[in-house]
Amino acid sequence: MEHRIEQIKKQLHAQNYKLTPQREATVRVLLEREEDHLSAEDVYLLVKEKSPEIGLATVYRTLELLSELKIVDKINFGDGVSRYDLRKEGAKHFHHHLVCIECGSVEEIVNDLLEDVEKIVEKDFGFEVKDHRLTFHGICRQCQGAVVKATQ
Amino acid sequence: MEHRIEQIKKQLHAQNYKLTPQREATVRVLLEREEDHLSAEDVYLLVKEKSPEIGLATVYRTLELLSELKIVDKINFGDGVSRYDLRKEGAKHFHHHLVCIECGSVEEIVNDLLEDVEKIVEKDFGFEVKDHRLTFHGICRQCQGAVVKATQ
DNA sequence: ACATTAATTTATAATTATTATTAATATAAA
DNA sequence: TTTATATTAATAATAATTATAAATTAATGT
Ligand SMILES: [Mn+2]
Ligand SMILES: [Mn+2]
Ligand SMILES: [Zn+2]
Ligand SMILES: [Zn+2]
Numbered sequence A, B: 001m002e003h004r005i006e007q008i009k010k011q012l013h014a015q016n017y018k019l020t021p022q023r024e025a026t027v028r029v030l031l032e033r034e035e036d037h038l039s040a041e042d043v044y045l046l047v048k049e050k051s052p053e054i055g056l057a058t059v060y061r062t063l064e065l066l067s068e069l070k071i072v073d074k075i076n077f078g079d080g081v082s083r084y085d086l087r088k089e090g091a092k093h094f095h096h097h098l099v100c101i102e103c104g105s106v107e108e109i110v111n112d113l114l115e116d117v118e119k120i121v122e123k124d125f126g127f128e129v130k131d132h133r134l135t136f137h138g139i140c141r142q143c144q145g146a147v148v149k150a151t152q
Numbered sequence C: 001a002c003a004t005t006a007a008t009t010t011a012t013a014a015t016t017a018t019t020a021t022t023a024a025t026a027t028a029a030a
Numbered sequence D: 001t002t003t004a005t006a007t008t009a010a011t012a013a014t015a016a017t018t019a020t021a022a023a024t025t026a027a028t029g030t
Helices: A004-014 A021-032 A040-050 A058-067 A115-125 A139-152 B001-013 B019-033 B040-050 B056-067 B115-125 B141-150
Strands: A074-076 A082-086 A096-100 A105-110 A128-139 B072-076 B082-086 B096-100 B106-109 B128-139
Touching: A004 A021, A021 A040, A021 A058, A021 A082, A040 A058, A040 A082, A058 A074, A058 A082, A058 B141, A105 B115, A115 A128, A115 B106, B001 B019, B019 B040, B019 B056, B019 B082, B040 B056, B040 B082, B056 B072, B056 B082
Parallel strands: A096 A128, B096 B128
Antiparallel strands: A074 A082, A096 A105, A128 B128, B072 B082, B096 B106
């Protein structure tokens, strides 16, 4: 935890940004909920629990800044809000997601999986890939089980 | 054109929906601009040119309906608006996109490319894939050329 | 330590995209 | 033609996000 905070502090300083108490509180929430996919409002409410004086606009600005620095990735699962996802330590690319169309659960895949596809994109389409967003929509393991149960 | 309209009409009727003049006008705009990635507002303005009496909410409702029927795919490139993309004729899955971070251009890839990846997702993660969203962020061919030019 | 400057935050207003409501209209069925 | 249902238009409401301006904080130089 403290190690990642230090690391992020360095990344901010490298671009002449400060790690203000508000920014640190925001980062801490993201670290504590690393598996989750929080909206700006979600983050705001969680930060507020420990730092009640923080403003919503500050959270938005902080998340925007962290996105620019590639510390978090902004993603939209189609439910009308942007969600913010801490990039895995040392990861070059954003990780992938499995969204269940039955229960809405979101699972993460940290394996790269796209190396071959990216080679094709670079060669056949002349496109220099910097990052990607890959989301699968389907039925999660639990919901598959539920269907089997229901039809028995 | 007329052929695809007829096809969509059937898809609507199969679910007890009517192809009203407003819906047809909307579909025609989507067909005419098949390569583009129009927002609801974009579609509205284009439909209005030919059917000035249409309301924005109707366009939203129509696009929502077409999404439910998998006739169009709703996608978000992170610029704050949903965009609507006609599904390629007969395509089982949504196609992919290359978004240039320099000029903002969006190119389409209709090749599947994900067959192997989906097999892994199904086997290793027990997730039954129904559809996907894959977008690459990077530098398009033109912008790569521009950089070379600029540094010569 | 004090003054100066720039960065940041807060509080709030404004904007924008999207959805909900309700009365009117069109369509289909009886 | 009547009746029921689906759909639309017009508008209001909502919700997410961004902009603004004054206040605060942090860094810098004296
Ligand atoms: Mn994630
Ligand atoms: Mn497309
Ligand atoms: Zn599920
Ligand atoms: Zn480009």
